[in-house]
Amino acid sequence: MAFLQKFNLEEKVGLITGAAGLLGKEHAYALGEAGATVYITDLNQEVCEKACVEIKKNCLNPKSVYIPLVLDVTQEDSVKKALGHVIETSGKIDILINNAAIDPKIKNNQLENTSRLENFPLESWLFQINVGLTGAFLCAKHFGNWMAENGGGVILNMASDLSVMAPDQRIYQLDGIGEKQQPVKPVTYSVIKSGLVGLTKYLSTYWAHKNVRANAISPGGVFNQQSDEFVKKLTPLIPLGRMANADEYRGCIQFLCSDASSYVNGINLLAEGGRSAW
């Protein structure tokens, strides 16, 4: 068998959480192009269906199959119901991508900016951790357990370059306002992303004997119409000298979700243009 064949995901069933967002759709292209049946899950049916139509239209594999499914990762009943539906309709689950997260939009017109640690509301802390970290735990618990009991599978957690580095708050600073108004990357982001690396390592040993592999990907910032000022401050911190294009993680997804990575378990694959090497 040609080694390239190991990337083939035909006969595999995958599920992506938060799949209607920017990178979720990219993961869907990656899995669908390699032949997998992919459940596109997010908070409501309408966004899942809309995302499926868009992904199917643009996917280069005409045989790709995308199925919309509601899954709120913070609700254990929703996770169990989604697992039941996947097993009922496709007979199995091989790949779970824990991708859902809150990308907090920082407002800078407040007297005391609430993104700042000293002002950060407890509700925001609980809400964001609930989605980004507890949600990944709940999905791993139920989907991972099913995999462990049924021959194995792959869990992939979407972390961030900020899982291994502190945010450089200088790149978020705005001119003409005082320190108390300055937006920052919130503390939750670092805690969630480094927590996901811990979860990944835990999972990678927990069910290894049952053929469940768990890995993480740590993307760097994706260019998505951020301001010129922000891009100018960020790009000199990245050895490759630019932000990522949204489609540049597809190769990581295809590698880590397929047999091409059959001996890779427990890693945090940094895909951040070399930023953390500096």
Ligand SMILES: NC(=O)c1ccc[n+]([C@@H]2O[C@H](COP(=O)([O-])OP(=O)(O)OC[C@H]3O[C@@H](n4cnc5c(N)ncnc54)[C@H](O)[C@@H]3O)[C@@H](O)[C@H]2O)c1
């Ligand atoms: N975009 C980047 O530059 C970047 C960089 C590094 C890491 N990441 C990580 O990649 C992942 C995807 O990022 P993105 O930019 O596509 O984000 P996004 O905001 O575009 O998408 C996130 C999706 O999660 C969904 N979601 C929110 N709460 C949910 C819940 N309770 N249950 C299920 N789904 C829920 C949202 O509806 C949304 O569709 C995130 O984990 C993010 O932290 C992104």
